[in-house]
Amino acid sequence: MSGRDPRERGRASTPLELLYDLTYVIAFAAAAEQVAHHVADGHIGPSIGAYLFAIFSVSWAWMNFTWFASAYGNDDALFRVATIVQMVGVVILIFGLPPSFSAAVEGHSPNNALMVIGYIVMRVPLIAMWLRAARQDPDHRRVAIGYAVMIVIAQTGWVLTAVVALPLSVTIAALIVLAIAEMAAPVVVEGKLGRAPWNAGHIAERFSLLTIITVGEVVAATTAAVEALVDERGWSLAAVVIASSGLVMAATLWWAYFLIPSRTILEKWPERTFAWRYAHLPIFGGIAAIGAGLRVAAGAVREENLSVSQIALALAVPVGAVILMVFVMWSVLMRSLDLSHVPLLLTALAPVVAAVAVGLRAGSGGTIDVTRAPDLTALVSVVALVALGLVVEVVGHEMVGYRHTVRVVEQASATGDAQRVG
Template sequence: MKLINPKKVTWLELFYDLIYVVAVSITAHVLAESHGGLISGEAIMKYPLIFIPLWWAWTGFTLYVNRFGQDNLAQRVVYFIQMLFVIIMAAGINIDFESHYLLFMLGYVGIRMSTVFMYVRTWIRSDAAKRRVARYLALSFLTGTLISFSSVLFPGLMKFYVLYLGIFLEIALPLAGRHILRQMPVHHHHLVERYGLATIILLGETILVIVDTIRHHPITLQSGFELLLGFFITVSIWWHYFETSEQVEQTGDGAGHRVIYGHLFTFMSLGIISNVIRYAMSHELALGPFAWLALAGLAMYVLSMAVIFSPLQNKKSLQIFSRLGYNLAALVLCGIILLLLPSILKVYMALTLFFIVHTLIALRRLGKRIQRDANSNGSTFFS
């Protein structure tokens, strides 16, 4: 069977992502549990606790396909097996996470072990360079997965420490073995395309939240305006994300890691933003918690984008930190404004304005960069 074209996402990958987005949507709904105008500290803590294993399970097989993918029967069967385990994992996502933890872990470990199986298969069947990379990743992920699965034997919060110890090892060992992985680098175009596909599906879920919320509340002039603001936020994110991803070339050592780990926070921010839109239209959250939730979604999105789509090489890393500093300063100003506004509607309006302005500034910066590159290429051509 032929290798998967690294420049093209397959229909099976799209189907796979759609199954995952169901689980992501259920996870985001953890933040939709409010009582007396407040989101409980338990819900806030459980959102990342549930989200990170979900993201890592999806990332693991996505990276396998990126490096070693083949459009053959074995890989297709593993795709479908993983979809079943994602369904099991999603069934274990609940605000009462502890009582559903075993079901969640069975799904998670099933996904990770089937990914390990594919690495072992590649290790056995490939040439020397591929074999070394596949062996290293197979052993790294097997070690981390077994540690994570042993968390079911521990009581209370201890189980989460053990779970995240396994995930930490699975993240740290590939980073420590970058000299090995350079023998089989990721296909950056395919990687950005895969994460972009997941992002656009999550944006579709935000639209679904808008539709679902408006269906359960009276349609008034204000609710129509709130719907419009939610749509503007979604469109701004789409415009900024995809215009930037198409124009910024991912180069330099570590560009793949920026895409992979930066998107954890992008995906989490989209879940938070969908809840901000839900609460803005349902009026179930008090002003203070709503403003903080809005700020968290905005900050997480802006900073993750600054990391992921930085076009700068390592030799200009100081400029990357300068750009992050600029974004942090802007977010501090936005945060002060959001937290001082006197009503939920005004916070919501300000949040929408911030997203629109952020998009316009980014597009203007991109336009200048494209023009500068064009002028530079033209000068080189005629020199």
């Protein structure tokens, strides 16, 4: 475990890394299912809080492993066993998600013993691997030890928030502080002790693969929503429109994400990786929440316990957030605030806002009843408008935004070449 080459071009994910990612298919689906269930029961605020905590927990666990694997993933027997043990920890974490949401709804902390145990099972082998790297890679010994110490301190904090009885407000504040500290610590460690030998191109591929996995939750949720409508009314034009719109959402989410040339930029400027990777936290959460919104629609169709306006918000808010974060991630990665993208952003958000307006107008009639033509029409319109927002995002970037991307890259490359010559 002497460290991978951080400048290796074309490095791909290993079969072991792909196997590890499979556990996160279940994790994102479980979080989406829980927030959809509790929102449908009317516990909107606590459910959203528990969802944010769940998405951070799941995403951060994945980032911890991915960061180490990019630097030291040698795929030997010890590394494989350590990875499989971490997969067990992810499964334990997933078992902790339902109690986490239930606790939040009841006014308690979303952090619980199962989630903490899952993290311990994941982090003990990870700490051992960082210490192994410190012993076998003298050139990066200080930063490897720094990561091991950082994880021990952070995990101690998470354990204390779960076992020490504190007022809810204090516990929530502690969880927020811990989350911020977790994100800041790697930047500080590598800034003070040197950079671990992670590969920026490999990191870009790993994050893109997890994004695709998260988009899969939208496909699964679309199937659930259409199944609910078909069970209620049989196949109809409305069911076809919702199915088509859901699949369009999945396709355009994928398309919009890959409009950003992440791997190309990060391989050229790896120092931009930290800000870029943190921009993924709301992106992962937003995409999974779109699936949750579709699950909310499916539950409302079956049980008629939500209004069209509530369904519209459950879909429009995460879609709007993802569209906004694509703009933010482009700006962070390119280190350029191209104001010509602002009209594109506003144009893409316009159908999403229209979906909310349609939902609010239709929602004044109370809970949805798909046997009534106005409610069914409003539901179909909301889903179609939300999907249209993502279509506009893709078309706008392909027609206008991509030229701006190329121009920014060329200008940055020319500036960098001139500085090196000087």
